[in-house]
């Protein structure tokens with residue numbers, strides 16, 4: 256097993272009170288496996304990714320266990336933590352501007368990252384080879400004029416160009432686990448599928464494990480082996496994509512699957528889920544999905560369900576108690 260997350264909880268301190276953004280989520284990822292975290296906006300997908308790379312803001316508190324290839328991630332400090340980020344794990348952020356240092360030219364920061372990786376691995380650093388790898392990485396993400404782009408500062412690039420630089424960086428760094436938070440949202444529709452394919456290729460070619468974060472079930476379906484469906488910070492369902500899509504168990508997963516654009520639905524209308532996710536500072540008691548659930552029972556308004564194993568999956572719903 257490469258990644259093992261057990262009982263992860265993350266809460267944010269806010270002026271309105273404590274916001275429990277992740278409530279006891281478990282997930283394991285094998286080497287070469289890809290998992291997609293799916294769910295509506297605000298359900299805690301990015302928080303989950305940031306916790307794994309240890310990049311939560313100062314108002315966040317976390318508990319639980321995160322183990323990556325034998326490393327106790329939540330206990331890493333100083334140099335170990337810097338070496339962990341970039342070498343063991345690499346994150347493509349949802350907001351491309353967060354990914355690059357604004358005061359350094361693109362070539363300088365990409366070379367620095369490669370140098371750091373080589374030193375941590377105890378290998379010699381060859382700048383000419385590193386530069387060649389970076390140009391190849393940029394060519395791999397279909398970046399026109401890579402050498403011109405490399406001489407620019409981040410503010411001289413468009414959002415789509417920055418996102419391609421960051422994905423190229425992942426191609427060059429080859430981390431054990433790549434976390435891609437909505438990696439194509441800043442890109443043109445025409446290049447989105449190509450980029451998803453490239454990331455999928457990393458998995459095949461280098462045995463890299465990938466954690467995709469997306470609200471788009473259709474995109475996730477094409478690239479992931481497993482789905483982690485989250486609702487309001489909780490694991491709703493976790494299992495192989497085919498099982499989850501063909502026979503979803505949790506009523507929220509059923510609703511998400513029904514919202515996947517269907518070729519047979521000629522009017523192109525998406526079925527949206529009635530209602531909206533709860534206020535996370537004072538979520539409803541019991542199951543957090545209960546105000547929107549078509550299968551709600553009395554117990555759902557009182558007691559929060561535990562995650563249980565059912566039909567090759569984990570599901571958190573009183574229907575399966």
Ligand SMILES: Nc1ncnc2c1ncn2[C@@H]1O[C@H](COP(=O)(O)OP(=O)(O)OP(=O)(O)O)[C@@H](O)[C@H]1O
Nearest residue numbers: 267269276295296297298299300301302303312535
């Ligand atoms: N720094 C922060 N301080 C306080 N609350 C935060 C912070 N970051 C996120 N949150 C809250 O935590 C919850 C989860 O947010 P998160 O960004 O993880 O969701 P998400 O699933 O990635 O959403 P999206 O699809 O919109 O990117 C939300 O209610 C959000 O408002």
Ligand code: SF4
Nearest residue numbers: 542545548555572573
């Ligand atoms: S626990 Fe109850 S409210 Fe929650 S998803 Fe299951 S049936 Fe619906």
Ligand SMILES: [Mg+2]
Nearest residue numbers: 300301302349
């Ligand atoms: Mg997000």
